[in-house]
Amino acid sequence: MNKIKQIVAVIRDRQDITKEELQLVLQTKDTDGIQYLYDMAKETAQTVYGNQVFIRGLIEFTNYCRNDCYYCGIRKSNTQAQRYRLTGEQILSCCKTGYELGFRTFVLQGGEDGFFTDEKLCSLISEIKKNYPDCAVTLSIGEREKESYQRFFDVGADRYLLRHETAQECHYKSLHPSAMSFEHRRQCLYNLKEIGYQVGCGFMVGSPGQTVETLYEDLRFIKELAPHMVGIGPFIPQKDTPFAGKAAGTMEQTLKLLSIIRLIHPHVLLPATTALGTIHPKGREKGILAGANVVMPNLSPVNVREKYKLYDNKICTGDEAAECRFCMQRRMESIGYQVVTDRGDYRP
Ligand code: 5AD
Ligand code: FES
Numbered sequence: 001m002n003k004i005k006q007i008v009a010v011i012r013d014r015q016d017i018t019k020e021e022l023q024l025v026l027q028t029k030d031t032d033g034i035q036y037l038y039d040m041a042k043e044t045a046q047t048v049y050g051n052q053v054f055i056r057g058l059i060e061f062t063n064y065c066r067n068d069c070y071y072c073g074i075r076k077s078n079t080q081a082q083r084y085r086l087t088g089e090q091i092l093s094c095c096k097t098g099y100e101l102g103f104r105t106f107v108l109q110g111g112e113d114g115f116f117t118d119e120k121l122c123s124l125i126s127e128i129k130k131n132y133p134d135c136a137v138t139l140s141i142g143e144r145e146k147e148s149y150q151r152f153f154d155v156g157a158d159r160y161l162l163r164h165e166t167a168q169e170c171h172y173k174s175l176h177p178s179a180m181s182f183e184h185r186r187q188c189l190y191n192l193k194e195i196g197y198q199v200g201c202g203f204m205v206g207s208p209g210q211t212v213e214t215l216y217e218d219l220r221f222i223k224e225l226a227p228h229m230v231g232i233g234p235f236i237p238q239k240d241t242p243f244a245g246k247a248a249g250t251m252e253q254t255l256k257l258l259s260i261i262r263l264i265h266p267h268v269l270l271p272a273t274t275a276l277g278t279i280h281p282k283g284r285e286k287g288i289l290a291g292a293n294v295v296m297p298n299l300s301p302v303n304v305r306e307k308y309k310l311y312d313n314k315i316c317t318g319d320e321a322a323e324c325r326f327c328m329q330r331r332m333e334s335i336g337y338q339v340v341t342d343r344g345d346y347r348p
Helices: 003-014 019-027 031-049 088-100 118-131 146-154 169-175 182-195 212-225 251-264 274-279 283-289 321-334
Strands: 052-055 057-062 105-110 136-140 159-161 198-205 229-234 338-340
Touching (some): 003 019, 003 031, 003 251, 019 212, 031 251, 052 321, 088 118, 088 321, 159 229, 169 182, 182 198, 182 212, 198 251, 212 251, 229 251, 251 274, 251 283, 283 321, 321 338
Parallel strands (some): 052 338, 057 105, 105 136, 136 159, 198 229
C-alpha cells in the first residue's frame, strides 16, 4: 500500500491525526492516495448515516452586522452592501414554504443585528416551534451573552452554529479587528454546549495567513469542544472587503479537510457548504462523496438573496426555494444519495 493510503488508514483507526500526518495529507498530490482518503471518509459517513443526506432550510433574515471581520461581505464598514431585515411575517412565511417542501430544520442566520433583541427572537422562535413542533430550529446569529442563549434555548431553539473561524489566536487577530475577542468567541461555544444545544463550530479553508499549523490547531480545538456539527468551506474573497485581492481557498484542500474531519469524528454532522458549491459546479456533490452528510439550500425570499453576499459569485441567488430544493434532490440522487424529510439530528 502506498504511503498516503497507510497514513489514511492509521488516521481512521486512531480517529485522530498528528501534525506530521496532516502536513503530508494536505501537501500530497498522490491522486490514488487522495481518492482513498475521500472513499474512507465516505464509507465512514455511510456507516453512521447511510446514503441519506440531511437538508436544512437556510433563512438569511438580516444582513445588518455590528462586526467588521476583514473577510466578510456584510461587515459593517461595507457601505456597498444593501442592508435588509425580514419581518417576522416574512420569516414565518419562509418556514411555511420550507415545511411544505419537506424541510424539518430551519436555520435562522444573520449578522449580529441589535434590532433583533432577545425578546423579538424569543417570540419568533416560540412562534416557529408552535407552528412546527416537529421541526428543529437552528440559530446562527453570532456572539451573545450566555443568558440570551439560555432564553432562546428555553423557548425551543435546538441547535446553534457559531464558527470559531480559527483556533490560533494570532491568526484570529489577523482576520478580525481588535474589538473582536478570540476568547469570547470560544467561551460562547462552551456556553452553548453547556446549555444543551447541539453545537456547530467551523472555519474557512484557505483564509489569508492560514497554515498547516493553524489547521492543526483547528482540529485540536474541534477535538476539545467535541461539537455535533462542523461547518467548513473555502474562503472566497468579496470585492468590497479588505481581503478583496486575496486568493480563494481551493476545492481540493476543502475536500481533504472534510474527509479528515469525518475520519476523526465519525458521527459529526458535516455540511457540503454553499461556498464549496460556489468554487466548483459540482462542489457540493464532491463534498458528500468526501464524507459530508448535510446540505443547506436557501429558503430566503429571492428579492433579498443578492444582498446576503458574504463572498463574491455566491450561487443560487436567483432561485426560488422550491427550485433549490429540487435541484439539490436531483444533485444528490445523481451520486446515489437520498435527501430525507427528517430533523436530521446528531446520531451518537
Ligand atoms: N468566504 C467564505 N466564507 C465566508 N464567511 C464569511 N465571509 C466569507 C468569505 N468571504 C463564513 C464565515 C462565517 C460564515 C457565516 O460564513 O466563516 O462564520
Ligand atoms: Fe458579521 Fe463577518 S462582519 S460575520
